[in-house]
Amino acid sequence: MLMEIERIKGLNFHKKQDVAIVGAGITTFKRRLNETGKELSYYAVKQALEEAGLGIEDIEMVVMGSAPDAFDGLHMKGEYLLDGSGGSDRPYMRVFVGGGTGVFAPIAGYWHVASGLADVCLVVCEEKMSSCHPHPQSAFKYIWDPILDRPLQPNLIWIFALEMRRYMHVNNIKHEDIALVSVKNKANALDHPAAQLAERITVEDVLNSEPMALPVRRLDVSPPSDGASALIMVAPHIARQLTDDPVWVAGVGWALDTTWWTNRDLYFPRYVAEAARMAYKMAHITEPRKEIDVAEPYDPFDYKELHHMEGLGLARKGEAPILTREGVTARDGDLPTCPSGGLLGVGNPIAATMGVKVAELYWQLAYRAGKRQVAKEVTRGVAQAWGDLMQVGTVVVLSNKR
Amino acid sequence: MAVGKKDISCPPYVKGREIKAEDIKEGKVTYWEHHPDIRYSFTAGQAISRFLKGLKEGKLLATKCDHCGRIMFPPRMFCELCFRPVDEWCEVKDTGVVETFSVSYIDPDAKPLEEPVIVAVISVDGASPKMGFMHILGEVDPDDVYIGMKVKAVWKSESEREGSVTDIKYWKPLEG
Numbered sequence: 001m002l003m004e005i006e007r008i009k010g011l012n013f014h015k016k017q018d019v020a021i022v023g024a025g026i027t028t029f030k031r032r033l034n035e036t037g038k039e040l041s042y043y044a045v046k047q048a049l050e051e052a053g054l055g056i057e058d059i060e061m062v063v064m065g066s067a068p069d070a071f072d073g074l075h076m077k078g079e080y081l082l083d084g085s086g087g088s089d090r091p092y093m094r095v096f097v098g099g100g101t102g103v104f105a106p107i108a109g110y111w112h113v114a115s116g117l118a119d120v121c122l123v124v125c126e127e128k129m130s131s132c133h134p135h136p137q138s139a140f141k142y143i144w145d146p147i148l149d150r151p152l153q154p155n156l157i158w159i160f161a162l163e164m165r166r167y168m169h170v171n172n173i174k175h176e177d178i179a180l181v182s183v184k185n186k187a188n189a190l191d192h193p194a195a196q197l198a199e200r201i202t203v204e205d206v207l208n209s210e211p212m213a214l215p216v217r218r219l220d221v222s223p224p225s226d227g228a229s230a231l232i233m234v235a236p237h238i239a240r241q242l243t244d245d246p247v248w249v250a251g252v253g254w255a256l257d258t259t260w261w262t263n264r265d266l267y268f269p270r271y272v273a274e275a276a277r278m279a280y281k282m283a284h285i286t287e288p289r290k291e292i293d294v295a296e297p298y299d300p301f302d303y304k305e306l307h308h309m310e311g312l313g314l315a316r317k318g319e320a321p322i323l324t325r326e327g328v329t330a331r332d333g334d335l336p337t338c339p340s341g342g343l344l345g346v347g348n349p350i351a352a353t354m355g356v357k358v359a360e361l362y363w364q365l366a367y368r369a370g371k372r373q374v375a376k377e378v379t380r381g382v383a384q385a386w387g388d389l390m391q392v393g394t395v396v397v398l399s400n401k402r
Numbered sequence: 403m404a405v406g407k408k409d410i411s412c413p414p415y416v417k418g419r420e421i422k423a424e425d426i427k428e429g430k431v432t433y434w435e436h437h438p439d440i441r442y443s444f445t446a447g448q449a450i451s452r453f454l455k456g457l458k459e460g461k462l463l464a465t466k467c468d469h470c471g472r473i474m475f476p477p478r479m480f481c482e483l484c485f486r487p488v489d490e491w492c493e494v495k496d497t498g499v500v501e502t503f504s505v506s507y508i509d510p511d512a513k514p515l516e517e518p519v520i521v522a523v524i525s526v527d528g529a530s531p532k533m534g535f536m537h538i539l540g541e542v543d544p545d546d547v548y549i550g551m552k553v554k555a556v557w558k559s560e561s562e563r564e565g566s567v568t569d570i571k572y573w574k575p576l577e578g
Contacts, residue, residue: 028418034431035418043417051410073436133435137512146444147454148476151568152538153510158521161504162536166523169502169549194416213506213521214544227418258482262523262534263474266502363412370411 013282016116018402020239020246021362022232023052026355029196029227029347032130037072038084040228041126044355045086048230053242054120059232061118062087064094065105065125067350067387070139071132085124098143099300099387100254101125101351102229103394106358107252109233110396114249119235126228127349136224143389157221159390161213163266164303168215170267171318173306175215179206180324181302182219182344188331189341191371194355196347197223206302222300225347229355231362236402247365250380251285251397253278261389272311272384275393280313283397285380288313292397293378294364295335296357298385299342308384309337311393332375339364339374350387357383358396365400449479452491454565460557464494464529475529494528496555497576501525501534505544520544524553524573540572552576 025047027033027040035043041064049056064085069075078094085092095101095108102125109123129136140156167173180203189198201219209218239246255274257264264270276288285291297308306320314335315323323329329337340346340360343353361381363369380399386392425431446454449465453476456463465488466473467481475494480487503522509515520539525532539547540556553573563569 024412026413026416028416028420030418030420032421032423033418034421040418047413047415047417051412051414073438135512137508138510141510146442147446147450148567149536151566152521152536153519154521154536155506155508155510155512157508157512158504158506158536161506162502162521162523165504165549166502193413211505211507211518212512213504213508214518215504260476260478260482262536263532265532266523359412368410368412 015114017114017235019110019113019233019249020236021249021398022234022239022242022246023048023054024355024359024362025051025230026194026359027228028194029225029349029352031196031223031225033226037081037126037128037228040128040226041081041084041124044228044230045122045124048122048232052232054232056086059086059090059120059122061091061112061121063105063108063112063121063123064092065096065101065123065351065354066094067096067098067101067127068139070142071127071129071136073131081126086122097387097392097394099298099350100385100392100394101387102354102357103383103385103396104254105351105354106231106233106396107254107394109231110249110252113233113235119238121233123231123233123354124228125351125354127352128226129224129349130226155213157213157216159261160301161216163390164215164301166266167303167307173318173321175207176203177321177325178303178306179203179220181299181305182206184324184330185299185305185338185342185344188339188372189345192341192346194227194346195341196225198341198345216301220302222343222348225349227347227349227352227355229352229359231354231359245366245400247362248399248402249396250399251279251281251283253282253395255393256388257391259389259391261391266390268317269307269311269386269393271391272308272386272393272395273313275395276312276384279382279395279397283399285397288382289315292335292380292382293376294339294361294374294381295337296340296361296381296383297337298357299338299344300348302344304386305338305342308386312382312384312395331372334376336374336376339369339372353385357385361398365398449477453477457567457569458563458565460560460563462494462496462526464492466490466492472530473528473533475526475533476535494526498524498526498553498573500547500549500551500553501532502549503539503547518544520547522573537567537570538572539574541574
C-alpha cells in the first residue's frame, strides 16, 4: 500500500455547506393502493413542498429511491417514476441498495447539497409491491444466488430466520423478549395516520401466530405495502428564509459486508456498526447511548430493531432486549425507539419507509410529530436502514442544533 | 415561489385509496394483467463450475488464499479480502456443524408447505472457521436440531448426481 488511508470514513470529510431538512411528506401505506407509483410519488412530494413552503420550480435536483424493479414488473422504474417525483427537466438520479434504500436516498440527497452542487434537493422514495401477483414474495425469489441457493427452493424469510436464531442463540435471548418489539411498534403505529397494521397485540399473540420459518412467526414480520414518501433538503441560506427551526443532517454513513453471507457470523450486524461509526464520527458523537435522544432503527422484523440497536451502539451486544423490557425504548422512555410505529406497524413499502425513518426523525426533532411526539426533550436522533443479503447498513444522524 | 415553512403537525394528512383483493375479483377496480415469460441460463463461472463438478464426483471443493490463510467455502477464484487470486484448490470434509437453522413452513412463493423444511447454515469441517453454506437438514426431528449439532452430508447415488447443490440430498445428524 502506497499511502495510509483513513479506514473509518467521515473524519477527514470536507463539505461545501451544511444541509437542513425543511419538509417531508408521506402517503398512506397499504397492502394495495389504487394509485400508480407515479401518483403516489406526486402525493408525497406535494405534501413535502407544502410543509416546506416551496413550489416545484424551487427544486434544483431530485433523488429517487426505489427497490427491486421486479415488484412493479417495470424495468427502469426510476425513469417511469420521474414525472410523479418532480424530476423532469432537472438533474435526476435513482439510488438503490435493497431495503437500505429508504435511508440511502436521503444520504444521496445530502451529497447533492453538501457538495454545493444543489441548494435545494428533493428526495422521493416509492414502492408499489402489490403489482407483483399474487404475492410480492415471488419477486424475492430472484435475490438468491441462482446456482448455489435457488435449487434449494428458498424463501426470503429464511435469511431472517437464520439470523434471528443465531442472534437469540449467541446472546441467550428468548422469543418473548423479541416479541415485545412487535407489541410496542404496532401500538405506536396507532398514532400514525399512514399506518397499515396498527393494533394492540400481546406477546402471546406473537408467539401463537402462524409459523412462517421458525423462529419467525407471522406477527414477527412487517407487511408488504404500497406507498411513497418525500423529503426536502436545503442549504443553510435557503433554510434561513423558510424557517427559524430547521433540522440539520449531522452525519451520514453507509457500508456493505460481503455477499458470502453464510461465511459471516450473523449474530451481529457489522455493516451497521461500520456505517454508524462513519455517521457518528461526522456528527462528533462518541457515546451514542448518551448522545442520541431518539432512534428509528430499521424494523422489518421485530428482532431486527434489537439487532440494529446493538449495531448502532445504542445498546451493548445482547442488551437491546433488556432495554425494551424495561420500557427504555417506549415513546416515554429514555431512548424512544421507533416512535413512528416502524415498519412493523406502519408498513413496509421498502424504499418508501424513508417516511417512517428519516422523515419521522425530522418530525420528532422539529417537534412536529403530533400524537407521536416523544416525551423527552430531543436534540439528536439516528435513523437506519438495512438490506440486500443482510449486508447493507445505511445511517443518518439528524440534529435540531447546527 | 418560496412562501415560508408552514407550522403544521406532520403528516397533516395522508392520501392514497386502499383496494382489497375482493375489489379486484369483483371488477371494482381497473387493472391490467401481464405474465412475462423471461428465461435465463446462468453461467456458473470458473470457481463454481469446478465446485459443481466436484459435487458430481461426491467431493466438496474449497479454495485457499496463502495471503490471509483462509480456506474458503464455497470456493471462489479470488479472495475478496486480500483481493488477489486464490493459490490452490483443496477438498474439505462432508461433515460440519450447524451454525444456525430454521424450520420453514413456507415455499418460495410464501405458500404453506405440508411438511416443514429444515434449513441450516452449516460450517464445513476442513474449511476456515465460519465458512458456512446454506443447505437442508434431514433424518431429524425439527425439535431435536440445535446450534452446534454435528452433521454429515447424505449424497445422491453417483448415477443420480448432476453437478448441482442438490447432489447432496440433505445433511443428517452425525452420531457419536
